[in-house]
Amino acid sequence: MRQRLVYLSILLAAAAAARAQEQDFNKVEIKTAQLAPDVYLLQGAGGNITAAVGSDGALLVDDSFAPLADKIRAALKGVAGGDKAVRYVINTHYHYDHTQGNLPFIEGGALVIAQDNLRARLASGGTAGNGGTITREIKPVEPQALPQVTFTQEVTVHLSGEDAQAVHYASAHTDGDAIVFFPKANVVAMGDIFVRYGFPFIDINAGGSVQGMIAACEDVLRKAQADAKIVPGHGELAGMADLRTYTQMLKDTTAAVASALRANKTLAQMKQEHILAAWSERYSPPKAFVDTDAFIDTLYNSLNKRVARHGSRPR
Numbered sequence: 001m002r003q004r005l006v007y008l009s010i011l012l013a014a015a016a017a018a019r020a021q022e023q024d025f026n027k028v029e030i031k032t033a034q035l036a037p038d039v040y041l042l043q044g045a046g047g048n049i050t051a052a053v054g055s056d057g058a059l060l061v062d063d064s065f066a067p068l069a070d071k072i073r074a075a076l077k078g079v080a081g082g083d084k085a086v087r088y089v090i091n092t093h094y095h096y097d098h099t100q101g102n103l104p105f106i107e108g109g110a111l112v113i114a115q116d117n118l119r120a121r122l123a124s125g126g127t128a129g130n131g132g133t134i135t136r137e138i139k140p141v142e143p144q145a146l147p148q149v150t151f152t153q154e155v156t157v158h159l160s161g162e163d164a165q166a167v168h169y170a171s172a173h174t175d176g177d178a179i180v181f182f183p184k185a186n187v188v189a190m191g192d193i194f195v196r197y198g199f200p201f202i203d204i205n206a207g208g209s210v211q212g213m214i215a216a217c218e219d220v221l222r223k224a225q226a227d228a229k230i231v232p233g234h235g236e237l238a239g240m241a242d243l244r245t246y247t248q249m250l251k252d253t254t255a256a257v258a259s260a261l262r263a264n265k266t267l268a269q270m271k272q273e274h275i276l277a278a279w280s281e282r283y284s285p286p287k288a289f290v291d292t293d294a295f296i297d298t299l300y301n302s303l304n305k306r307v308a309r310h311g312s313r314p315r
């Protein structure tokens with residue numbers, strides 16, 4: 001139960017759960033792992049952080065929870081062997097476990113960069129959810145916490161010694177996602193388009209879709225080198241083989257739901273017939289944040305959006 005509460009509060013703000021977790025921030029330790037000579041993975045609570053540390057300052061991909069900002073800075077000092085200020089932050093998507101650090105890092109002088117839709121969603125707040133049982137209200141952030149620079153499709157930040165290329169993928173985990181490629185370091189930071197906690201949460205209410213998740217994963221599989229280090233939004237560092245397995249799961253489960261739709265099965269029938277049973281053991285551990293039925297909801301709603309757009313069922 002506790003694990004489930006942590007996940008719920010991590011992903012989607014439930015006020016009470018967030019309060020309960022605040023006390024835990026004191027206990028959070030930031031683990032660091034070196035991925036390349038000047039690129040690091042930082043893991044504490046909330047989303048994973050990828051940090052590039054140049055001689056002229058640091059860049060973060062995502063910035064976790066606001067109360068952890070000082071711990072993140074301290075972790076960076078440890079790995080860089082000096083006091084490198086965070087000059088840039090790239091947000092991968094608007095969920096607050098990836099963006100709440102914007103305010104303290106902006107106050108510390110950083111420029112926060114994000115896709116246009118991400119900034120709009122941070123500003124407006126809204127109801128995140130999978131179109132089914134998972135739904136949470138997200139409050140608008142204060143204006144000072146909004147990204148100062150936005151882009152539509154791509155932007156590259158040139159640090160000393162490392163480039164960070166942020167590429168937008170439409171309608172994936174949300175409608176404002178970016179994946180960040182570090183070509184020299186051979187590292188890709190995927191945000192919540194790729195997660196390792198089980199079936200992924202897809203924020204369909206915020207314009208996400210499984211089709212977009214698959215397209216984004218396939219693009220990374222095409223672009224990245226065979227030995228690339230893949231940083232998921234949550235969970236341990238991965239490689240291309242892990243991403244390939246996950247992408248295949250997304251495709252196969254989507255095909256199972258599409259096939260049931262073609263057979264005119266209702267959502268309730270799909271759940272009763274356990275049409276994703278073959279994937280449940282691996283991707284829906286006990287107390288999973290997105291259990292098998294919630295993932296059926298997610299896929300069903302993703303596919304039905306396509307039905308609505310094109311006026312016919314997917315083939």
Ligand SMILES: [Zn+2]
Pocket residue numbers: 011093095173192
């Ligand atoms: Zn997310």
